[in-house]
Amino acid sequence: MTEIQFITQTKTLIDGLKSVCANYGLGNDASEFNIISQVFLYKYLNDKFIYEAKKIEPELSQAEDFQSAYENLPDDKKQFLLARIGNKAAKLKPDQLIAYLFNNSNQPNFGEAIFDGTLRTISAENIDIYSVSSATGVKDKMFDDISLFIRDASQRDAFCRALLNKLVNVSFEKMFTEKYDFFATIFEYLIKDYNSDSGGKYAEYYTPHAVARIMAAILVNGEANNAKVYDPSAGSGTLLMNIAHAIGEKNCTIYSEDISQKSANMLRLNLILNNLQHSIPNIIKGNTILQPAHLDRKFDYIVSNPPFKLDFSDYQADLTKDSFKERFFAGVPKIPNKDKDKMAIYLLFIQHIMYSLDTKGKAAIVVPTGFITAQSGIERKIREALIQRNWLRGVVSMPSNIFASTGTNVSIVFIDKEADSEKIVLVDASKLGKNIKEGKNQKTVLTPLEEQRIIDAMNQKNAEDDFSVLVTKEEVIAKNYSFSAGQYFEVKIEYVEITAEEFAQKMQTYESNLSQLFAEGNELDKKILENLKGLKYD
Structure with missing residues (x-):
């Protein structure tokens, strides 16, 4: 079976689970995402355990019926098997596998007692590996009581059986054997109806893959080992996944924080599907700005697409206290008389990122393009600090509508504590890309060649007419610390003899x-x- 067939098969499974939800009145319901993502996660954990168990225990790998063979293993062999699996997979007992639930799906009170009970036990017994923590250290549960999403108690058993029936005829084992790296595609398909780049109250942002690829390729320009990678506003983890792939999953440890529980759950699933489950204990649900969970650490790489505007008036006064001044050296935005939702919280994230970089740290931050030319205020102070500290590696101004549901023009600021202050690279990519319609919105899509052109300009320090320019620290100072490439392009007048x-x-x-x-x-x-x-x- 080819990779395309695997992807098609898995997407069919996801569509089947959505169909079950629709048939029981939960289509487009607020609970649908939790059901789909958690049932899919259970399927993944089940098949990953079977795959790892067969590699360890010959009796299981040779058995025609894995479920019966596992149930009949002596207790000492079962304990040895679970010990050998370690952190490679969730530790599942025979009565926690999908096959066991399927064989007992006609038992009375199946939904609440067996289906939900099994998921609760799996969550409790694997809490150290798979649970996301809050800022106070409280571990969350991996699974909700799925059956209870159905209000009609008489329908709960049938609902859980219908979900289970979608799982038994699909196997991920061959996918693990072939080592296909396609779960990023599956994850994107899984969440496509539940995530947006427009953000909500707490801004569950979804960063376009083109932006994430460009950031990762520019940041990781060479080998990196034992790297600590951080995103203080992680969302579903698109930026983290891309930089982890560029470094190598075994060569990095992920750290993140996000105030949204939905985002934390998405990120956990994304880490599991991308073989980064060892980093799940570092995923924190909390307020990065007010109570950062990783403040005692310094990081080798930081990536962030922070919320640009957000009302943080409830705790703005706390941020002005002396204990915050070192971190927020350029200042804290004031509370406006109206439109509190327009408070520029991204300026706090930039300062937090600068504070969190290790001695040789590198960062890439998505910012509104207005940040790179603002003549005064906190924006100007941050830019001045980047130049005076010799930390600015370069800036890429992206095309408009690179995010489908917002018209805000964005740029990417690249920070490097070992930057070359004589060759700062400024790129104007605003004219690249092709406009397409995505739903009701216009979106700009970059071709692979255009992405590579941007990456090469930064990594190879290429100067190209009306596209990229190399500037010195002194030239930036002379331009009032402007980071806009267009202000440095040479004006050429052609003369003909x-x-x-x-x-x-x-x-x-x-x-x-x-x-x-x-x-x-x-x-x-x-x-x-x-x-x-x-x-x-x-």
């Missing part, structure tokens, strides 16, 4: 053309006057 005879000929032609135009104008004036004289009052 001509002879005196050619000049005389051109002038004669101009005079002749003008004389003809003047004559035509005079004729028109006469006709207009004649027409005016012919007008009569009736």
Whole structure:
């Protein structure tokens, strides 16, 4: 079976689970995402356990019926098996597998007692590996009580059986064997109806893959080992996944924080599907700005697409206290008299990122393009600090509508504590890309060649007319710390050498053309006057 067939098969499974939800009145319900993502996660954990168990225990790998063979293993072999699996997969007992639930799906009170009970036990017994923590250290549960999403108690058993029936005829085992790296595609398909880049109250942002790929390729320009990677506003983890793939999943540890529980759950699933489950204990649900969970750490790489505008007036006064001044060195945005939702919280994230970088740390931050040219205020102070500290590696101004549901123009600021202050790269990619319709919105899509052009300009320090320019620290200071490439492009006037005879000929032609135009104008004036004289009052 090919990779495309695997993807098609898995998407069919996801569509089947959505169909079950629709048939039981939960289509487009607020609970649908939780059901789909959690049942899919259970299927993944089940098949990953079977795959790892077969590699360890010959009796299981040779058995025609894995479920029966596992149930009949002596207790000491079962315990040894679970110990050997370690953190490679969830530790599942025979009565926690999908096959066992399917064989017992006709038992009374199946939904609440068996289906939900099994998921609760799996969550409790694997809490150290798979649970996301809150800022206070409280571990969350992996699974909700799925059956209870159905209000009609008489329908709960049938609902859980219907979900289970979709799982038994699909196997991920072959996918693990072939080592296909396609779960990023599956994850995107899984969440496509439940996530947006427009953000909500707490801004569950979804960063376009083109932006994420460009950021990762520019940041990771060489080998990296034992790297600590951080996103203080992680969302579903698109940026983290891309940089982890660029570094190598085994060569990095992920850290993140996001105030949204929905985003934390998405990120957990994304880490599991991308073989990064060892980082799940570092995923924190909390308020990065007010109570950062990772403040005692410094990071090798930081990526972020922070919310640009958000009302943080409830705790703005706390941020102005002395204990926050080192982190927010450039200041804290004031509370406006109206439109509190427009408070520029991204300026706090930029300062937090600068504070969190290790001695040789690198960062890439998505910002509104207005940030790179603001003449005063916190924006100007941050830019000045980046230049004076010699931390600015470069800036890429992206095309408009690179995010489908917002018209805000964005740029990517690249920070490097070992940056070359004599060769800062500024790129104007605003004219690249092709406009397409996505739903009701216009979106700009970059081709692979255009993505590579941006990456090469940054990594190879290429200067290209009207696209990229290399500037020095002193030149940036002279331009009031502007990070806009367009302000540094050379204005070129083309001169063409001509002879005196050619000049005389051109002038004669101009005079002749003008004389003809003047004559035509005079004729028109006469006709207009004649027409005016012919007008009569009736």
